[in-house]
Amino acid sequence: MLVGLYIFLDDEFGDPVYADPKPDDQESDLWQAACEAVNDALDEERESHGVITVGENRVGWHSLVRQGVSFVAMVTDDVKASDVERYLSNLARRYADEVDDVRNPERSGVEDVVVDVIPPWEDGDED
Numbered sequence: 001m002l003v004g005l006y007i008f009l010d011d012e013f014g015d016p017v018y019a020d021p022k023p024d025d026q027e028s029d030l031w032q033a034a035c036e037a038v039n040d041a042l043d044e045e046r047e048s049h050g051v052i053t054v055g056e057n058r059v060g061w062h063s064l065v066r067q068g069v070s071f072v073a074m075v076t077d078d079v080k081a082s083d084v085e086r087y088l089s090n091l092a093r094r095y096a097d098e099v100d101d102v103r104n105p106e107r108s109g110v111e112d113v114v115v116d117v118i119p120p121w122e123d124g125d126e127d
Contacts, residue, residue, distance in 0.1 A: 001079065002075055002119060003026075003074040003075055003076060004020065004034075005018065005019075005073050006023075006034065006072040007069065007070070007072075007095070007114075008069070008070045008072070009068055009069060009103065010042065010068045011035075011042065013035050017069075017105055017110055018110045020114075030055075033052060033054045033059045034059050034061065034072045037052065037059060038063060041061060041063040042068065048063045048064075048065050049061060049062040051085060057074055057076055058074070058077055058079060058084055059073075060074075060075070060081070060084035060087075060088050061073075062085070062088035062091070062092045064092060064102070067103060068103065069092075069095070071088045071091050071095070073087060073091075075121075079121045083120040086120050087117065087121075090117050091113075091117045094116060
């Protein structure tokens with residue numbers, strides 16, 4: 001199950017392009033893990049995409065390093081890491097296809113892009 005979903009430009013964690021729930025309402029350990037993963041990915045100190053386990057949750061990220069856009073999903077640990085990676089990859093692709101200017105999106109339209117991407121753990125298809 002999805003615990004949080006975020007889209008960041010660069011390391012602007014205080015003002016995400018998309019945030020559900022708001023950063024202040026997210027568990028601090030998950031938030032810290034997400035921010036560190038994105039920072040490291042953008043600094044090319046870590047893979048541009050991946051999933052880590054934090055307590056009883058997983059934090060996944062997918063960064064488009066050249067554009068400085070990162071997608072982060074926080075899920076419960078019953079969701080497979082491969083499903084988190086697939087979801088974030090699909091979300092990043094849809095965002096790049098649908099948003100006119102990835103560095104300066106019309107924020108009100110980003111939610112429409114997000115809701116169109118169904119998480120694999122919710123679509124009912126089994127691999």
